[in-house]
Amino acid sequence: xxxxxxxxxxxxxxxxxxPKRGRWLLVxxxxxxxxxxxxGLSRTRGNSRPxxxxxxxxxxxxxxxxxxPLLAYTDQDGTPQDWTAVLSMAPPPEIAGRVAAVIEEPxxxxxxxxxxxxxxxPASLTKIATALVAAERAMPSAMVDIRVDGAELATLTDxxxxxxxxxxRLSMRDLxxxxxxxxxxxxxxxxxxxxGGTVPAFTELMNDxxxxxxxxxxxxxxxxxxxxxxxxxxxxDIAILGRELLRTPELAATVTTxxxxxxxxxxxxxxxxxxxYSYPGAxxxxxxxxxxxxxxxxxxxxxxxxQLIAVVLKSTNIFQDTPLLLDWAxxxxxxxxxxxxxx
Numbered sequence: 001x002x003x004x005x006x007x008x009x010x011x012x013x014x015x016x017x018x019p020k021r022g023r024w025l026l027v028x029x030x031x032x033x034x035x036x037x038x039x040g041l042s043r044t045r046g047n048s049r050p051x052x053x054x055x056x057x058x059x060x061x062x063x064x065x066x067x068x069p070l071l072a073y074t075d076q077d078g079t080p081q082d083w084t085a086v087l088s089m090a091p092p093p094e095i096a097g098r099v100a101a102v103i104e105e106p107x108x109x110x111x112x113x114x115x116x117x118x119x120x121x122p123a124s125l126t127k128i129a130t131a132l133v134a135a136e137r138a139m140p141s142a143m144v145d146i147r148v149d150g151a152e153l154a155t156l157t158d159x160x161x162x163x164x165x166x167x168x169r170l171s172m173r174d175l176x177x178x179x180x181x182x183x184x185x186x187x188x189x190x191x192x193x194x195x196g197g198t199v200p201a202f203t204e205l206m207n208d209x210x211x212x213x214x215x216x217x218x219x220x221x222x223x224x225x226x227x228x229x230x231x232x233x234x235x236x237d238i239a240i241l242g243r244e245l246l247r248t249p250e251l252a253a254t255v256t257t258x259x260x261x262x263x264x265x266x267x268x269x270x271x272x273x274x275x276x277y278s279y280p281g282a283x284x285x286x287x288x289x290x291x292x293x294x295x296x297x298x299x300x301x302x303x304x305x306x307q308l309i310a311v312v313l314k315s316t317n318i319f320q321d322t323p324l325l326l327d328w329a330x331x332x333x334x335x336x337x338x339x340x341x342x343x
Contacts, residue, residue: 118235
């Protein structure tokens with residue numbers, strides 16, 4: 001930086017000004033020194049240790065309306081920067097996904113983020129919100145008359161189904177397992193029609209849920225996640241939704257289940273999340289895929305006395321990205337929740 005020019009103004013009588021000039025020179029020297037030190041620190045932000053933020057505020061009615069996006073720091077010009085491993089001892093791994101997040105429970109500390117607030121298609125991660133709204137508004141024992149034809153839906157949309165047939169009568173619990181294990185789009189429609197009366201009305205309930213949770217980069221247009229204009233979420237928002245699912249006991253038990261037999265003459269339902277079978281401590285949650293969204297995932301893992309939730313969107317290999325992020329987070333970060341974990 002250019003050093004300021006110090007102008008010495010000698011006016012009559014010189015003797016009276018000489019002590020005053022010395023004091024001003026000392027003040028100017030201190031100002032320049034402090035400015036140079038501050039600028040040097042701001043240019044070495046890679047060595048800074050910003051404090052851990054928490055996403056708890058976004059679920060609080062008192063602060064959600066004014067909450068700002070949680071980022072680790074900003075540049076001098078105010079440009080938001082992504083979270084870069086606040087407590088890490090090694091840099092995070094490179095991944096194929098376009099956006100990502102890792103948070104720690106139960107305090108909701110954000111450990112890592114990549115393009116946290118970018119809006120992208122969620123694919124079947126949409127079903128997390130569908131399940132949350134259903135759990136809020138319907139009893140698990142509620143009986144639902146099925147009108148959707150799963151086979152026809154699969155043929156028309158090339159999508160995953162649990163295999164519903166018109167005329168069946170299944171419990172909401174069975175439908176939630178069909179929604180979250182094999183990612184049944186037919187289950188999503190059956191749930192939406194029962195809870196909301198119509199699919200559009202249920203979708204509005206989903207958007208109301210997102211708004212109440214303070215999610216600013218999420219909007220739903222259907223309950224299943226098939227690509228449509230206006231359907232989007234962000235890594236940050238879907239991490240919060242995944243966290244909310246894990247805090248709902250009935251749904252948390254569902255996503256950790258590997259297989260389930262509904263009360264029907266049909267086959268057993270199997271969980272389609274490979275990490276549940278292969279990654280130590282995996283607690284499931286949800287995976288997804290569409291042409292627009294590519295591969296998406298919200299994954300929960302409990303290990304070493306810690307519970308972490310990882311999100312990756314728009315990836316070509318979530319089953320490589322997610323273990324890389326989780327392995328790094330467990331090995332290279334300290335617990336941000338501390339005594340709050342209770343573990």
